[in-house]
Amino acid sequence: TLSAVTSEVEEKQTFNPDKAGELVKELRNSFNSGRTKSYEWRMSQLENIAKMLEEKEKEITEALYKDLSKPEVEAFISEIVTAKSSCNEALKELRQWMIPQKVNTSITTFPSSAEIVSEPLGVVLVISTWNFPFLLSLDPVIGAISAGNAVALKPSEIAPATSSLLAKLVEEYLDNSAVKVVEGAVPETTALLEQKWDKILYTGSARVGRIVMAAAAKHLTPVILELGGKSPAVVHSDVDLQVAVRRIIAGKWALNNGQACIGVDYIITTKDFVPKLIEALKIELEQFFGKDAMNSKDISRIVSSTQFKRLAKLLDEDKVSDKIVLGGQMDENQLKIAPTILLDIPEESQLMQEEIFGPLMPIVTVEKIEDSFDVINSRPKPLAVYVFTNNEQLKKGFVENISSGGMLFNDTVLHVSISGLPFGGVGESGMGSYHGKFSFDGFSHKKAVLYRSFSGDSSLRYPPYTPEKQRL
Ligand code: NAD
Secondary structure, rough: HHHHOOOOOOOOOOOHHHHHHHHHHHHHHHHOHHHHHHHHHHHHHHHHHHHHHHHHHHHHHHHHHHOOOOOOHHHHHHHHHHHHHHHHHHHHHHHHHOOEEEOOOHHHHOOOOEEEEEEEEEEEEEEOOOOOOOOHHHHHHHHHHHOEEEEEEEEOOOOOOHHHHHHHHHHHHHHHHHOOEEOHHHHHHHHHHHHHOOEEEEOOOOHHHHHHHHHHHOOOOOEEEEEEOOEEEEEEEOEEEEEEEEHHHHEEEEOOOHHHOOOOEEEEEEEOOOHHHHHHHHHHHHHHHHOOOHOOOOOOOOOOHHHHHHHHHHOOOOOOHHHHOOOEEEOOOOOOEEEEEEEEEOOOOOHHOOOOOOOOOEEEEEOOHHHHHHHHHOOOOOEEEEEEEHHHHHHHHHHHHHHOOEEEOOOHHHHHHHHOEEEEHHHEEEEEOOOOOHHHOOEEEEEEEEEEEEOOOOOHHOOOOOOHHHHO
């Protein structure tokens, strides 16, 4: 039955929204004590997170399986290993990140020295989503702690097993008066958003992103919004087709069955190349998931029946269902949808208008590959653009002419694993970024500090402004 396989939102009231003010007060008291600012506190919390990640691997993969039937290997690679490397980098680099950065001074301030001091913002809120419910909750918290803040995390109620595990683990491993997990859905989040925070990092849809930003504006609270959008993969005919196709599958179906913000939303290729591309996709999909992908253990299910119905409706639209070239099977009881490919569906269909966030893959064909610029630029700026080509001119054209959160050539998704690259969107796909030092910077204020001495005091700058001074 549905209830046996799904972990739909449970009606549990673990947090009383009336207590949101008290919660923030406790966090603020902890921050005001000065404790969280010290290097030692930050390191101790990070060390405890590292320990938790070592000791609780099994519980984490189990929770992810309950919430999404996420295959163990996929859960391990995409959530646990990534969280570990983020935590380890912070442990290794924190001392360096905290060192004030010297900058040049000018002749008008001589003698002086100047530096940028990174100071914690104070009490911050992280609101997370359900598709990578563990990583996307913990990773911003690692950044907030590294920067010396007190932090509240609100995981997604749509992944309840992971949400309650996070609450349990944070209580067990971290300093509870400075790091808290609040479980809940819209009422609880709304109550949290009414409070004054010093920064909010929100991951989720642009619709709720607007609610978060409006609530933050009341307190002049800055936000990082990690949103989504329709991220395309452009495939030129000059590619190594097998490698390109395997990497596209890895960035769509083998990544939470398409339920990923940086997953491939749709493909753009040329009319003459599309038959070869579809053939290669069919062959490699069968290699990955067998002849019957609906029964493959290596592919996640759809997270909830709400999401299942939304996807089913996208496929059901007029002039869409007859464009299926592969897949299309669905099982509502098991919340499963097969990898599905559609060719040249109408531009105005919902499938081409909204972010798909599931296993449906439309292919858009163009006369020549450069026409893909117009296809992408006629839409809101995506979180990622993937381009498969060996043509250096074409690569240059994409970098120069297409604006997106990130851009990756000849692969999918992996740009997010480079901690030296900021992860974040632009325009409709979000604002601000995190990962690696960008997380530390995102949760810090960069204070401008100038040191002067009492020597070299010139009367030139002071009144009375005599004609001699004016001539200077
Ligand atoms: P969502 O916006 O519905 O929910 C995310 C969070 O917002 C949850 O914690 C939820 O409790 C809270 N929330 C929902 N409604 C709210 C309301 N009315 N008021 C206050 N809080 C509310 O998003 P989702 O469906 O969980 O996620 C899907 C979207 O997230 C997609 O667009 C996807 O691309 C995006 N996403 C982005 C990233 C990224 O890192 N950029 C990662 C994953 C997902």
